[in-house]
Amino acid sequence: MIRLQDVSIRLPGFSLAPLTLLVEEGEFFMLVGPSGAGKTMILEALAGLQPHEGEIFLDDRPISKLPPEKRNIALVYQDYALFPHLSVKENIHYPLRFSRSRDHRNHVEHLVALLRLEHLLHRFPGTLSGGEQQRVALARALGAKPRLLLLDEPLAALDPLFREEIQEYLRKLHEEEGFTILMVTHDFGEVLSLGERVAVLREGVLQQVGSVESVFRTPANREVATFVGMKNIFAASVHHNLALLEEGVEFVLASSEEDRSSCFVGIRPEHILLGNRPWEGTDAINAFSGVISSVVPRETALEITLESSRIRLTAHVLSSTFLDLGLRWGQQGWMFFKPEAVHLF
Amino acid sequence: MPPIAERNAAVQIEEFQGRSDYGAAFLFDTPRRDLFMTRTFCNRWFTLLMGSFLLIYILWPLTNMFLRADWGVVTASTMDREVLAALWRSIWTAAAATGVIALFGTPLAYFLTRKDFRGKAVLEAIIDIPIMVPHTVAGIAVLMVISPRAPLGAFLENMGLQPVNSSFGIVLACIFVSIPFYVNPLKDAFASISPRLERVSQTLGASRSYTFFHITLPLAKRGIYSGLIMSWARSVSEFGAVVIIAYHPMVAPTLIYDRFATFGLKYSSPIAVQLISISLVMFVLLRLLAVRGTGGKSREMQS
Numbered sequence: 001m002i003r004l005q006d007v008s009i010r011l012p013g014f015s016l017a018p019l020t021l022l023v024e025e026g027e028f029f030m031l032v033g034p035s036g037a038g039k040t041m042i043l044e045a046l047a048g049l050q051p052h053e054g055e056i057f058l059d060d061r062p063i064s065k066l067p068p069e070k071r072n073i074a075l076v077y078q079d080y081a082l083f084p085h086l087s088v089k090e091n092i093h094y095p096l097r098f099s100r101s102r103d104h105r106n107h108v109e110h111l112v113a114l115l116r117l118e119h120l121l122h123r124f125p126g127t128l129s130g131g132e133q134q135r136v137a138l139a140r141a142l143g144a145k146p147r148l149l150l151l152d153e154p155l156a157a158l159d160p161l162f163r164e165e166i167q168e169y170l171r172k173l174h175e176e177e178g179f180t181i182l183m184v185t186h187d188f189g190e191v192l193s194l195g196e197r198v199a200v201l202r203e204g205v206l207q208q209v210g211s212v213e214s215v216f217r218t219p220a221n222r223e224v225a226t227f228v229g230m231k232n233i234f235a236a237s238v239h240h241n242l243a244l245l246e247e248g249v250e251f252v253l254a255s256s257e258e259d260r261s262s263c264f265v266g267i268r269p270e271h272i273l274l275g276n277r278p279w280e281g282t283d284a285i286n287a288f289s290g291v292i293s294s295v296v297p298r299e300t301a302l303e304i305t306l307e308s309s310r311i312r313l314t315a316h317v318l319s320s321t322f323l324d325l326g327l328r329w330g331q332q333g334w335m336f337f338k339p340e341a342v343h344l345f
Numbered sequence: 346m347p348p349i350a351e352r353n354a355a356v357q358i359e360e361f362q363g364r365s366d367y368g369a370a371f372l373f374d375t376p377r378r379d380l381f382m383t384r385t386f387c388n389r390w391f392t393l394l395m396g397s398f399l400l401i402y403i404l405w406p407l408t409n410m411f412l413r414a415d416w417g418v419v420t421a422s423t424m425d426r427e428v429l430a431a432l433w434r435s436i437w438t439a440a441a442a443t444g445v446i447a448l449f450g451t452p453l454a455y456f457l458t459r460k461d462f463r464g465k466a467v468l469e470a471i472i473d474i475p476i477m478v479p480h481t482v483a484g485i486a487v488l489m490v491i492s493p494r495a496p497l498g499a500f501l502e503n504m505g506l507q508p509v510n511s512s513f514g515i516v517l518a519c520i521f522v523s524i525p526f527y528v529n530p531l532k533d534a535f536a537s538i539s540p541r542l543e544r545v546s547q548t549l550g551a552s553r554s555y556t557f558f559h560i561t562l563p564l565a566k567r568g569i570y571s572g573l574i575m576s577w578a579r580s581v582s583e584f585g586a587v588v589i590i591a592y593h594p595m596v597a598p599t600l601i602y603d604r605f606a607t608f609g610l611k612y613s614s615p616i617a618v619q620l621i622s623i624s625l626v627m628f629v630l631l632r633l634l635a636v637r638g639t640g641g642k643s644r645e646m647q648s
Binding site: 044047048049067068069071073074075076077079081083084085094095097098099140141143144146 | 539541542544545546547548549550551552553560563564
């Protein structure tokens with residue numbers, strides 16, 4: 001178990017506000033935030049490479065005074081940082097130079113097999129693909145038998161093909177081998193597919209900590225909401241089960257809430273339905289009409305924006321659905337969402 | 346159809362003639378000559394000509410000296426004890442100076458590349474001073490510190506080390522003038538090594554010193570070799586500073602000067618030929634060593 005207690009960093013041009021975090025044994029913990037949020041700096045502080053204030057505890061034992069080699073915390077950088085003058089085997093066996101135990105050697109052999117590196121052992125890092133380098137870096141870091149593995153954007157520099165592969169390996173290392181992993185990323189998609197708990201960081205300030213699901217469903221503030229992909233965020237006031245927006249727009253909420261004079265409501269774009277005629281059902285639903293002002297292809301869906309004089313909504317719609325509806329850019333359309341889809345924060 | 350090169354030339358002539366704003370160039374560039382003056386042709390030969398001028402300026406006098414050397418005298422002087430002693434002294438004093446510089450200069454170069462602090466630029470400028478100071482001045486400056494009348498010189502003499510007119514003094518002179526030639530290439534070498542490699546090494550269980558000797562130094566090999574060669578070459582060729590501190594015992598450059606002043610060109614050039622030959626052989630050997638030492642693996646480092 002790793003605990004950060006009021007860890008703060010002050011450098012010219014960057015500061016990290018006092019940060020308190022707890023990473024449990026065996027957890028896959030995600031640290032997310034836009035670039036420049038100080039994520040790498042936190043990893044270096046944990047590894048003992050970055051001077052900081054506050055205290056870091058490993059199993060309730062303060063380790064801030066320990067040098068990196070005594071901490072048992074391994075770090076994999078985004079650029080892998082493989083030793084270019086050593087072969088793959090020498091790279092992976094590097095931690096063994098500081099240990100005499102036979103068990104340790106077996107552990108490293110096991111990792112080599114697990115990460116399928118046998119055929120690369122005699123190559124040099126410069127001749128490997130990005131995915132292979134990443135696997136070597138993982139094997140080398142885990143070869144040190146770390147209590148905690150720190151990953152700095154492990155997928156960012158990889159081709160999409162390798163990204164999937166490395167994600168699979170990471171999942172395996174965590175689930176089957178039980179390594180505790182703290183991973184930094186700027187991509188919330190990676191958090192969804194890998195993480196258990198997540199901390200969102202922005203400009204050196206912690207925004208929210210919680211299970212991936214809770215952060216995804218109920219973002220604590222506007223920044224987090226934008227970050228987890230809520231496209232439709234509006235300032236509103238709440239009265240009973242109604243959210244009152246500007247221009248007299250009202251959203252029906254799922255339940256009656258305490259009155260609030262200023263807050264935000266958000267709707268995820270995938271929770272909004274697109275239609276080519278008014279809603280005909282009888283259940284309570286929020287419905288708006290407007291002109292389709294933009295159609296942008298995204299990875300798995302079309303991002304469609306509907307605009308009227310009162311509101312602007314963005315929905316993610318499957319391409320096939322869009323074609324079936326027979327709608328086109330510039331035509332009138334309708335958008336619907338259930339009261340349950342409206343989040344308050 | 347004419348070959349492509351010719352067609353290009355023809356096109357260029359047309360272009361050229363179509364322009365009236367060519368100014369002075371137009372006066373001495375006739376269209377006929379222009380046939381050979383296509384842009385690539387012109388650029389390549391112009392660059393080659395300009396570049397080769399300096400190369401020739403280095404190689405001509407040196408080869409000339411070999412070609413016109415009186416080989417009878419050269420072989421005779423290889424039997425000359427004084428000549429052999431001077432040559433040998435040049436080689437080992439330069440090596441000793443380089444060794445001392447490497448011992449103290451390696452940590453200095455590392456410190457200067459890895460740490461940022463106020464006044465760093467001043468320190469870096471100090472290292473470059475020996476390049477700018479006339480070598481006789483360097484010799485006088487060092488002499489004023491190590492002469493038996495100065496405290497340091499007196500101390501050294503008490504220790505049984507005679508600093509003036511001795512091989513020890515020659516080493517001291519060589520150290521002063523050769524420092525930047527070792528430290529600067531090494532600084533470049535250290536700067537090209539990502540600090541992340543050292544950090545990762547530490548997180549894997551290595552201490553700082555282990556990391557330095559097993560990661561940083563091997564990766565800086567090329568820079569170290571290059572620094573050693575440059576520093577040794579600088580020391581071997583040093584005359585100005587050496588001659589002020591120690592005319593005797595003589596190193597090769599001093600002996601060459603001595604023979605030139607007393608007997609003239611005929612008797613100084615054979616030793617010059619020998620010194621150059623030895624220097625060249627050492628230089629080539631060390632270069633080969635450096636290339637082999639970093640060889641194969643250095644190619645992987647590029648990526």
